[in-house]
Amino acid sequence: MSIYIENIIADIKRGNKNAFKKLFDDYYPILCVFAAHYIKDKEICKDIVQDALLAYWEHREEFDDILKVKNFLYTVTRNKCLNHLKHEQIDISHLAAQEDSEEGFEAAIIEQETFRMVRKAVEELPTQMRNIILLSMKGLKNHEIADKLQIAEGTVHTLKKIAYRKLRESLKGINYILFLFLCK
Known part of the structure; x- marks a missing residue:
């Protein structure tokens, strides 16, 4: 922890x-x-x-x-x-x-904790990357994100790749953290 x-x-x-x-x-x-x-x-x-x-x-x-x-x-x-x-x-x-059991309650907690960790990791991204990821999470395609942010579609693609790499890095310990949470 x-x-x-x-x-x-x-x-x-x-x-x-x-x-x-x-x-x-x-x-x-x-x-x-x-x-x-x-x-x-x-x-x-x-x-x-x-x-x-x-x-x-x-x-x-x-x-x-x-x-x-x-x-x-x-x-x-x-x-x-x-x-x-x-x-x-x-x-x-x-x-x-x-x-029916505490399993349902624990599953809901795990879901919310996972969401919290992902949300926090996204918030820590640089502004442009964070905006791209948030729009992507809303279902927008690269060309729609590019139009909305008034940047080139290639820039969206590149920044999205970098953002996903950063998110993978910052969330790589999430399984371990969730395991600790379950073993409380």
């Missing part, structure tokens, strides 16, 4: 609000997507995720490593979503089938 991440957790434990903001900024969008698996209203998802992150802040002294923090955040988010659905008297039997 990265020393950087462990330092953030230690800093948060000591009450460092800037470190918490970094973690908040990293996990807020991913937890919102995770909450949307349960609740379709995006505003309610945002409120639930803010509550989950606030709950972590309030209990920060109890956490020494990122794996426990992640488990806490996902579990609290899921439970708050389920409580909201129960309170609204929404039938959640379809969710019970989806989460």
Whole structure:
């Protein structure tokens, strides 16, 4: 696990609000997507995720490593979503089938963690490459990206190749990280 991440957790434990903001900024969008698996209203998802992150802040002294923090955040988010659905008297039997076991819950967490790591790697690309990759992820072809960014199609092709190489390099340890996450 990265020393950087462990330092953030230690800093948060000591009450460092800037470190918490970094973690908040990293996990807020991913937890919102995770909450949307349960609740379709995006505003309610945002409120639930803010509550989950606030709950972590309030209990920060109890956490020494990122794996426990992640488990806490996902579990609290899921439970708050389920409580909201129960309170609204929404039938959640379809969710019970989806989460027949903890495997369904873990699969959803793995999916979100993978998405978070890929998103972070894309954000770290130089601006032009990042824009090309994001447009490519939206399904645009090279010539459409070139038109949109007002650059040559050959430039799009070259920058995309370089970007994919950089992404492969930065994500090469993702299997190992996910393995560690599963072995928590």
